[in-house]
Amino acid sequence: MTNKIAKYLAALALLNLVSAPAFSAQLNINEVEDLSKLAKYKDVTTIKRNFAKDVALNYNLLNSDLKQTLNQYNLALNADQLSSLGMQKQQNIGEANSALQQLKGLPQNTGSLLQVRLASDTMLADWQQGQSPLFAFAPQGDDKLWTEIEAFDQFGQIHYLAVDELPNQPVFVVELDQQKVQSAGIAVMRSILSPEKLNDGAFGQINQLNNEKPMQTSVLKKIHLADDKEPWISGKAEVYAIVTGIDPSRDKPILDIVDLPYLDHDETTYNPNQVVIHWQRYRWQAVDMLLMEQDDNTNYKTLASKLLEITEQVMSNIPDLQAQGFAIIPKLTNELLKAMPDEWFTNNDDYVDVFYTLFENKDYQEYKGASSNATITLSPLVINPRQN
Numbered sequence: 001m002t003n004k005i006a007k008y009l010a011a012l013a014l015l016n017l018v019s020a021p022a023f024s025a026q027l028n029i030n031e032v033e034d035l036s037k038l039a040k041y042k043d044v045t046t047i048k049r050n051f052a053k054d055v056a057l058n059y060n061l062l063n064s065d066l067k068q069t070l071n072q073y074n075l076a077l078n079a080d081q082l083s084s085l086g087m088q089k090q091q092n093i094g095e096a097n098s099a100l101q102q103l104k105g106l107p108q109n110t111g112s113l114l115q116v117r118l119a120s121d122t123m124l125a126d127w128q129q130g131q132s133p134l135f136a137f138a139p140q141g142d143d144k145l146w147t148e149i150e151a152f153d154q155f156g157q158i159h160y161l162a163v164d165e166l167p168n169q170p171v172f173v174v175e176l177d178q179q180k181v182q183s184a185g186i187a188v189m190r191s192i193l194s195p196e197k198l199n200d201g202a203f204g205q206i207n208q209l210n211n212e213k214p215m216q217t218s219v220l221k222k223i224h225l226a227d228d229k230e231p232w233i234s235g236k237a238e239v240y241a242i243v244t245g246i247d248p249s250r251d252k253p254i255l256d257i258v259d260l261p262y263l264d265h266d267e268t269t270y271n272p273n274q275v276v277i278h279w280q281r282y283r284w285q286a287v288d289m290l291l292m293e294q295d296d297n298t299n300y301k302t303l304a305s306k307l308l309e310i311t312e313q314v315m316s317n318i319p320d321l322q323a324q325g326f327a328i329i330p331k332l333t334n335e336l337l338k339a340m341p342d343e344w345f346t347n348n349d350d351y352v353d354v355f356y357t358l359f360e361n362k363d364y365q366e367y368k369g370a371s372s373n374a375t376i377t378l379s380p381l382v383i384n385p386r387q388n
Contacts, residue, residue, distance in 0.1 A: 041099035044176070044296045048137040049150070051079070051096060051114055052174040056135040056152035066172075067128065072121055078177060079114035100176070105301030110184045112177070119171040119232060127170035134159055134167070137174045138233050138296070149233055166232045173233055178294055179261065182238040185300035186257050192304035193255040215383040216360060218277040222377035225266040225352065236264040238294035239352060244311070244333050245282035253311035253332060254281055260291075275381065277358070285360035288333040291352035291374055298350070310336055330356045 040050050055062060062082055069077045079093050093114065100106075100113045118124060119136070127133055136151035149161040151171060161167050225237070241258040258276050277287060314335045333354060353369030355376070364378040 041096065041103075043140070044100065044103055045137070045140040047096050047100060048114070048174045048176075048296075051093070052135040052137045053152045053156060054092070055082070055116060055172070055174065056154055057156050059133070059135075059154040066116070070118060070124070072124060075121060075124070076115050076117040076177075078112045079116070080112040082116075103297075103299065104181060104185065105188060105299040105303075106181070106184045107188070111180060113181060115175060115177045117173045117175060117235060119173050120166055122166075123170040131170055133170040133172050134161070135172045135174060136161060136233060138231075140297075143231055143234070146231065149231070163231045163233075171233075173235065175235055176296055178235055178238040182240065182259065182261070182294045185294065185298070186240055186259050188300040189257045189304040189307075192301065193257065193308055212385060214385065216279040217275045217381045217383060218279070218358070218360070218378050219381040220272055220274045220276045220376060221379050222269060222271050222366075222375075223260070223263065224269045224375045225263065226373050226375075230266075237266070239263040240292055240294070241276060242290040242292060242307075242336075243277055243287050244290065244329060244336070245287040246284065246329065248281070248283045251315060253308075253315055255307060255311060256281065275383075276378075277360075279360045284329070286329055286357050288329050289355040289358055290333060290336070291354065291369070293350055293352050295350045307336060 041047060065082050066077060069081060079097070082093075093112075097113055098108070101108055101110055104113070106113075116135075118127065123133075132154060134151040134153055136149050139146050139149060143163075146163045149163055151159045151161055153159060161171070225239075230237075239260045241260060243254075243256040243258060245254045245256075246252070247254050256278075258274075260272070260274070262270055262272055276289070279285065311332055314332055333356065337351070337354070351371075353371045353374035355367070355369050355374075358364070358378065361380045363380065364376060366375055366377060368375050
């Protein structure tokens with residue numbers, strides 16, 4: 001199935017490069033099976049739209065699956081849990097999932113990525129009492145430019161909903177399982193940006209060193225995100241940090257990815273007590289920390305490769321790294337921000353904030369990022385080795 005999806009996506013790319021007659025002459029239609037399938041898998045938004053319509057049309061079959069699973073504590077159901085769908089629909093879900101894994105740059109064992117979520121717990125009672133729902137999906141592009149949200153009823157009819165006003169009718173949102181996507185995506189990014197973590201290289205040496213002497217870290221005591229006024233259809237935020245510094249033994253950049261899985265909502269203060277900076281990994285006692293939010297159309301493999309390419313290019317253009325000192329780190333971060341092409345991301349929520357020049361052994365209380373979107377309390381923490 002995966003090879004089949006790869007053929008679909010490859011053929012779709014050719015469609016964008018050559019004319020229809022030329023394409024027809026160059027590509028054997030029988031090998032691709034059915035070109036109508038190509039359009040179904042061309043991007044994440046199209047896949048979500050098709051799945052939303054399928055679920056809406058099969059709502060009478062799926063109603064029991066939804067009502068057995070969803071409650072006030074759990075408003076979401078993964079696509080692979082929709083057992084009432086027939087074999088053909090299950091096969092379509094499998095093909096869509098394989099396409100999503102490739103579009104997101106994720107491994108084939110990531111699991112089911114599509115899910116159906118009730119937009120708000122305030123809709124639960126009306127839906128449980130029999131009110132017919134709509135099935136919607138987030139549009140493509142910058143959410144500040146959205147004018148309407150498309151949704152389907154159980155007869156396949158299209159309804160257009162307001163972007164900034166929660167509907168009175170129950171609405172199920174077809175979306176990606178953001179937590180699963182981000183967890184897998186961060187693993188992909190780490191494997192590209194810090195491959196030594198996966199073997200007995202530098203990271204293993206640091207761990208051995210930490211067994212012998214105290215480990216210098218900085219711990220995130222508190223974090224608060226300002227109101228980003230996201231549309232009602234947007235789910236929980238999935239935020240991660242990129243800590244940028246310089247390798248202690250080589251003239252190479254260090255880009256460490258730190259997952260912040262608890263950071264679900266804006267206007268909420270979280271107290272994670274999470275270690276986010278391991279100072280032994282960096283040459284100087286200063287790093288930058290960039291906060292990013294997961295986006296549906298981000299390909300993690302491409303993103304990590306581009307980030308690494310940019311930072312290594314910046315480093316290669318510096319004649320005397322040691323003379324620059326830690327002042328090079330903000331330059332590195334700024335080049336990352338400036339060099340990110342628009343096509344990597346599809347809305348303005350991807351960049352959350354940046355903290356420049358965070359020092360080792362310094363206590364930051366209610367410290368705002370450069371864009372004033374995030375406020376953190378970051379404190380030094382010395383972790384002593386175990387005494388046998």
